[in-house]
Amino acid sequence: MSIEKFIEDLRASIDTADDAWLQKLTPDTQYQDLPEWDSLAFLCVLALLDSSYGVEAKAETVRKCKTIADLYALTAKA
């Protein structure tokens, strides 16, 4: 599974008011610094990791992931 597919999954999973920011995500994006990133987006990522990748991540684990590539690395550990 590629990081490009992972980013596509993120775009499809995150419930957001305006998804323009999702289209700009790259592996290097520091997503938690984006103004659109909020607690609902966080929950969507937790749910995606579990349901699509079998990763039962703790909230703290996700919080420590600075970039999209860091998030993607969690899926390799599943």
Added chain:
Amino acid sequence: MALVTINGVSVRGISAAVPRKILDNTTAKGPDGADLERVVRSIGINQRRMAADDQCTSDMCVAAAAPLLAELGWDPAEINAVVLVTQTGDYQAPASACIIQHRLGLPLNALAFDVTLGCSGYIYGLYIVSSLMATGLLKRALLMAGETAVRGYSDRDMGGWLLNGDAGTVTALELNPDADPMTFDLNTDGSGAQHILSPLGSRHRLTEQSLVYEDVGNGNWRRPIDARLNGMEVFAFAMKRVPETVNAVLSATGLAKDDIDWFVFHQASHMILEFLRKKIGIPAEKMPYSLDEYGNTSSATIPLTIVSRLKEAVTTGKNRLLLTGFGVGLSWGTAQITVDRIVCPDIVEI
């Protein structure tokens, strides 16, 4: 705790009371004027009830008990125990169950005590009451579950304010040698105690500073006395632990998901529940929701969902229920019970 089965005890009826006052989430704005439509859609709570200033948990539970006892034809003098699950009792002391014993006219030799659990509390309460009854010494008992949680949250902290509702419920149980077994799985992980916390108590006593609002980020404000909820940690906890406990009870009972008529889950939020429903593989039509109308009423959500959404089914036939509670503690558990044409009065408004 290991899985446990209790025999010889039946649920005879369930009732609920809610305050008249409605809080409308669909028109709510954040403390900074922000639109909350997306948040409200995600949690799935359109409205909830809030107790009036002079209403307490015991008031709602006593109001719910009246039509239940009348329809059952139970004389209060023949009730041997009342156990109240609440984290928002009328006073720090005494236990609100003692007040309820007097107000309902239960005999002086009735057991009466409170259990301070929340989201998992109904499951624990069913276990505690049914296991006490299974000794054979108690013939009839009332399990009450109710909260006045809304006033414990800051109305300027959208992390908790939009979720909670107030309600009181009563479940009537009776010894019955022909009863279907009740099977329980009960668990605790206190390492997550801080994730849902109402801090006022012996460790955090009331001072002048307790009443001063503080900026807690994202435009939200709360006082040191106000309850707080870490939604992300609770979500991560639920998505791991809830499927485990549901599957443990299904395995212990030998029942398949198809054998269960209704999966009644603690009404935490729509987003969590839909995630869990899909992960466990529960058909949407078998999982009733009441949080759209009543919000998260903590220990009361499961009986309130049965009364408000399953009345026709449970009053007219035999239903296998799988009940799951999870949250504050952290504490979680599942009960598989069977109810057969129980009494279920209309919800009382007070």
